[in-house]
Amino acid sequence: MSEAAETTHTSTSLMRSSAVMASGTVVSRITGMVRDVVLIAAIGTGVFSDTYSIGNTIPNIIYILIVGGALNAVFIPQLVRRMKDDDDDGAAYADRLLTITGLILLAVSALAVLLAPWIVRLYGSGNWSANDLSTATAFARYCLPQIFFYGVYTMLAQVLNTRGRFGAPMFAPIVNNAVVVIAALMFIGIVGSNPSTSTITSGQIALLGIGTTLGVVAQAAVLVPVLRRAGYLYRPRFDFRGQGLGKAGQLAKWTIGFVLINQLSYLVIANLTTSNNVNAAREGLAAAGFTSYQKAHLLFILPHSIVTVSIVTALLPRMSRAAHNLDFRRVSRDVSSGMRLTAAMLMPASGAFIVFGATIAALLYARGATSPADATNIGHVLSWFAVGLPAFSLYYVLLRGFFSLEDTKTPFWINLLLNVFNLAIAVPLFFAVGESSRIEALALGYSLAYWLSLVISWRVLGKRIGGLETRHTVRSLVRIGIATLIAMGIAYGVVVALSHWRSTGALAWWSALIVGGSVFVVAYFTAAWAMRITEIDDVFAMVGRRVPGLPSRATQRPGGSGHEPQHRSPPESPPD
16 A cells, blocks of 8 residues: 555544544533533532532542553553554453553552541642531542542553444443433432532432442443453453563553642642632632632533544554554654644634633533522633643643653653643732632633643654654644634624623523624634635544535535545655
8 A cells, every 4th residue: 555545544544533432522521511510500619519529539630640641641552562463462461451450449449438538638628617528528438439440441441442442432421421410410309409518418428429439330331341342351360470561560650650740730729729619608709619620621621522532542553553663754744633633623612712611601500509600700710721722632642642652751751840830820820819810810820831831742752753744733723823813803792792782691691602603613614714724624524424415625615626635744844
């Protein structure tokens, strides 16, 4: 197969795999949004909600800290290599990896449950009352077994990914979301709309905590039959010595350090945000604390999860094979094309969140235990997070370039700088502004830190693999940025005009989102067409293959050939 034919084939395969994953991610994220809407209606965004959010977040933190980052970043490249080199397609290696990971996670889960009171004190506010601490600890104990089941889900998903089965892991969270929605609705039916740590009972805490954990159990369990259909049947193996796990462990130690740095930074953020909510309650201000920060971040990460993660999950095995063959030119092309395609969708998503952040949050969360002012605070935090969304996603793509090279040490040092930047900017901003704006200040510091880290990681990886088509990529990013700014300006004018007609209430929010959002989309794609942003063609082609009868963008361009290749590589350019 010629290089051009191979490029077209692999690009088509990438887009097909990305489309399947994006479909699953869209559905799971939509159901996840329903889960969050129901949860926020049940628990609000005040101090009580922070006790639940801290208790339910700690398992994620510990899981990612111990092995989660290593599983995602290190073991896929290792599994790919063992599938290629081993006579059994890497089955025995996967068995050993699942066994040792499961044993570690079981031990960690049990220890975490025992240490729950001390762990909660690390993340909770020093201003919490005895009731607040007790409630958060109870939630944590019910939720900490999730550590084991998160690990099982991730490992099974990785085994499926290396066997070309990308869809099921993306659809599995739907089951999780459904279970949590049922638990939250039962909680609302029993408790009502104004729960607090002084009125909640142990049975009500158990309902919500156990229901949340059962969702994670179900998410892992649904992958077992899919693995059987993929031809993999897990068999416990304990012959760990001399089987190549040591190399994975050596690579993983830097990734664990990478995650540790993230979590130390997150610890500071958790303490600041929970304390701010206590102070807001004392002064009668709208709630703005850990839950507000967390829910804004979940909205912020939504387009990244749909677009970037889908693309990179399909790219990483391919990049790992290319790096294994020392084909750094292929790695460079994959990273660069992934960045450009990601930017084509993430930059306008960023602009939309900046313009419509408060409106989106009000429509989603202003119900039940959450007032319109509480919900709007989430939206303002979202808008400041959105400033860093393009940098966040492009940085993610670059990190996977390092991981494909089995380099986890360099990302550790870059990530250390990222967290230093974050705290150095966010903490002073937090104390420099008024209490009503402090969570927004933390989001802004987070965004600026990612822009600085993007520049550093881009330069370092480019030197490592002989360039990243930087001139071509930067030109694309500038054009995409200009198209986004044009759309933002026009849409913002529409929103301001509509606010003179009706400034508050559901009708005003829906009007701003539907009319302003439609104008934003039309303005962005019109500007993109005028500037010939070819990455938009790839997005339309991906959607066109999923929706019968919908033509690709290339066939619609006046004067276009109608058969332009996807992910075209530019002519060989001078070194970056």
